[in-house]
Amino acid sequence: MTVWEQLEDPPSQYRPVPLWSWNDKLDQEELIRQIEEMHRAGIGGFFMHARGGLQTPYMGDEWMEAVRVCIEKGRELGMEPWLYDENGWPSGFGDGKIPALGLAYQQKRLAVEYAPFDRGTEGTIALYKRTDQGFRLLGTDELDKADIRVYYEVNPCYIDTLSKQAVGAFIREIYDAYWERFGESYRSAIRGVFTDEPQFARRQLPWSFELAVVFEQRIGYSLLAHLPALFMETEGCRKVRYDYWHCVTDMFTEAYAKQIGEWCGSKGWSATGHVVDEQTLMDQVTAVGDPLSFYEYLQIPGCDWLGRFVGEDPIVPKQVSSVARQLGKSQAITESFGCSGWNVSLQELRRIGEWQFVHGINLMCPHLQSYSLQGLRKRDYPPSLFYQQPWWPDYRLFNDYFARLSMLLAEGSRQAEVLLLHPARSAWVLQTGTDASASKPYHDTFAQLSRWLCQSLIGHDYGSECIIERHGSIQGGRFCIGSAAYRVVIVPPSVTVGTAMSELLQRFVQEGGTVLAYEPFPRLVGGEPLPEAGGWIDQALKPDWNRESLAQHVFRRTPSSIGLTDPSGAPIVSDGINVQELELDGSTLFYLVNSDERSYGEVRIRIYRTGKVSLVDLESGGVRPVSYEVIDGGVQVTLPLHAAGSLLIKLDPAKKQQLRVPLKTSGEVEEEGIIRLNEPWKITAKSMNSLTLDICRFKVEDGDWSDPVPMFHVQDHVLQIGRSVQVELEYVFFSQVSPTADQAMYLVMENPEQFQMTINGQPLEPAAAGWWMDTSFKKVDIRGLTVQGINRIGLRTTFLHSAEVSRALERAEQFETEGNKLTLETELESIYLLGDFSVHSASPWTFGERRAVFNEGPFFLAEQPVQIYSGDLAGQGFPFFAGTITLEQTIVLPPSDWLRALWQFREPPDAIVSRLSINGQEIRAFVWEPYEADITPYLQPGANRIELQLTGSCRNVLGPHHHIKGEVYKVGPDSFKNTPGWTDKDLDPGTPIYAQRYAFVRFGLPDIPQIVLVTRGAL
Secondary structure (H helix, E strand, O other): OOHHHOOOOOOOOHHHOOEEOOOOOOHHHHHHHHHHHHHHHOOOOEEEEEOOOOOOOOOOOHHHHHHHHHHHHHOOOOOEEEEEEEEEOOOOOHHHHOHHHHHHHHEEEEEEOOOOOOOOOOEEEEEEEEOEEEEEEOOOOHHHOOOOEEEEEEEEEEEEOHHHHHHHHHHHHHHHHOOOOOHHHHOOOOOOEEEEEOOOOOOOOEEOOOOHHHHHHHOOOHHHHHHHHHHOOOHHHHHHHHHHHHHHHHHHHHHHHHHHHHHHHHHOOOEEEEEEOOOOOOHHHHHHHHHHHOOOOOOOEEEEEEEOOOOOHHHHHHHHHHHHHHOOOOOOEEEEEOOOOOOOOOOHHHHHHHHHHOOOOOOOEEEEEEEOOOOHHHHHHOOOOOOOOOOHHHHHHHHHHHHHHHHHHHOOOOOOOOOOOHHHHHHHHHHHHHHHHHHHHHHHHHHHHHHHHHOOOOOOEEHHHHHHHEEEEEEEEEEEOEEEEEEEEOOOOOOOOOOHHHHHHHHHOOOOOEEEEOOOOOOEOEEEEEEHHHHHHHHHHHHOHHHHHHHHHHHHOOOEEEEEOOOOOEEEOOOOEEEEEEEEEEEEEEEEEOOOOOOOEEEEEEEEOEEHHHHHHHOOOOOEOOOEEOOOOOEEEEEOOOEEEEEEEEEEEOOOOOOOOOOOOOEEEEEEEEEEEEOEEEEEEOOOOEEEEEEEEEEEOOOOOOOEEEEHHHHHHHHHHHEEEEEEEEEEEEEEOOOOOOOEEEEEEEEEHHHHEEEEEEEEOOOOOOOOOEEEEEEEEEEOOEEEEEEEEEEEEEEOHHHHHHHEEEHHOOHHHHOOOOOOOOOOOOOOEOOOOEEEEEEEEEEEEEEEEEEOOEEEEOOOOOOOOOOEEEEHHHOOOOOOEEEEEEEEOOOOOOEEEEEEEOOOOOOOOHHHHHHEEEEEEEEEOOOEOOOHOOOOOEEEEEEEEEEEOOHHHOOOOOEEEOOOOOOOHHOOOOOOHHHOOOOOOOOOOOOOOOOEEEOOOOOOOOEEEEEEEEE
């Protein structure tokens, strides 16, 4: 079958493959159930990812049997099971077993101490005496003469990733163990292995017991004689820094990426994953040296994109896709959507995904799908994009869309004739100890050049000198890297290039190639001034520092293939509008993405070549012709480009060109009228309503009762005791009504069997009556047990806290490997009320940024409403609601001769999915722009029943409810507490982030929908 024949239902290898968080006691039947859920949702496979909360011993027999069951189930359903190589992350420490092998295997980082010394001599590498010429190396017994001591610090929780020995031990511990268990029987069923965030230092300087020897063998002089140059300005320091970072980057790449990539390749599997700190030069140097060097050895290289936003520049995805294209790797993956919060919409997911895909990514790894939300797991960098979400039944729309897009982009050949040199090596020589600030101007200018190229719709790749040293050549006047060939090379403001790059640039210009260079020019070669450094610079073109000059210089060598204008003919120039051009089966595809939050009602797309134009519909998998017109040298098509939307235009060769007049997409219309649905909406069905109780009083053993405090305070307080204790909790809520014994009412909580429970002083049996939202959220039937007025729920349990948990908490303070795999024995959590009621507050409702809704509380239960109005539903009785509500109105239409009827949401609904039905016939599920539909065939003279089904998210029940920012677009575990974590790095570390008031997000219809009846013309 051709790609086009498979487009409606692409194979599994192109479908999204989520990180599946194995974070609890694993049950085989539940694992199988969850795989079946994924398959129904159009997911292509899964990464079996051990994570914090795991209660099944990692890599033990029970774990391996769970893996086997999932491999078999995946194979049965035609899905692709993937392994994940660590318990938590970053990968490499083998669940702690590799660092436990000894000091040689542990991560080490350089540090410097100045006389007088007071830190002892442990870890000393070398001593130095200051001289007029710089520093003189002393003997290790001459501490009394030294001015500087360079030593190493040890991280006992992670490994020396520069060491082939240490990484080899990791491979034997994890990779070989999997192969021995599954290699023979399941070799073809397993797609590969994910490795996550390997690194060598992060904002510090790496050290290895092997480094000095390897450095001298490769570079030709003693590193020990020059270590002070890494920390301060000395004569020749840039040469030393260049050589140091070159050496550690190569050692890291060879020890980690190459060993793992070659191991996977030898087994017929694919290595995939990503490194850490890919975003900026300032972070990259001390984390991985040059991330592009690492990507070479992964069969499917990848990146990480966290949070609910897109980047101002394309650096992160384009780094990966550049190497993939250059080295002939058909797929490049992104781990995306982590930290984006419980209310991230399918439109926002699409926006984040397509922004990366237009920059060369073509495989989606959603972060993440949680096996369980019990305890801390619900706060593990949410959301869980899984069955817990009310919108899960509609998730297939998203997965099918990206499967189609992934297949076309992976099978096509992306076009780019411009190479932008990556300035990692300039950052190497500017790194002074842990201070990377000198690199920022070079990062900013590199990012700006890439942005200008994107704004000018110029396809381009990045050139890593590490990759160029191994795969670079000049052929026929082209600058070649692997299988990619470039007509134009752009050298951004730089300090240095390497010897190989300098020589290739010289040959390139000599053979007629075009080099564009910007000041400051790289006057150093390999970190030192050499006479031949400037030869190619003299012959390079020097555009002015603006987008127009850059584009003009590029287009003289590589003519533009596409242009975008508004209806007036003015060019559309925006960071949010990007284009990818690719060739596929004799056709040319132009993939246009609008990452902006504004829509363009009419975009004139000029393609500077001839052919027949059609439009690929990624929502259906169809290809349909569109009207176009012939222009000088090409064709023009006029189409809308919606906010967070895209167009995929297909241009096929045509033997004979015909003039085609574009259909009018807008114009004068005569409207019979606009019918606004401004009557109250009748509630015809809904999920049960909920109320989160996240405040309680508590006491420990025979102590006093506390004041009401947040649940995280209770958990932290009891953990700090450091031993197992008896704990009592009391939650209070108020009800205006006294529900009858036949009216559904549940207390929802985790592990009810572990508690002695009372409600209003009466014992309550902890027997579960099913589950809600997550299988760990057990329902306890309390119908008939609540009263009008104050209600009190009492819980009593033994809070288990073993010595092992205490040690794990201590280790978690040392390094993230330990915190990321932390499992507690007891977790005290919020509880929930679930039933047919409404929730109201005595306080007024206010609105904030990012669709936030605020209320001071307290909240109380009341009778459920029978109708609501257009507007936010939080203030109409549903602030904590997590589910689906069905609304109905009836409109009466007189007999008429209207030609068309158009449904319009004048503003997108505050819902993840909005499903419209008319007279019992479903029209469409709205999950992204455009929020309008042709409803002509469904209306009739007389009464018409309009039904809207609005589905929300878990956000308003799970929070975070008390963050000072309100709705947060980068959410981590600390977002639910009072001290900012790394997801709040824009705040001062001492800033309290817990606010007493509650923050929700809007849910409902922000504006009144309308129906437009058209009697003449066309919309």
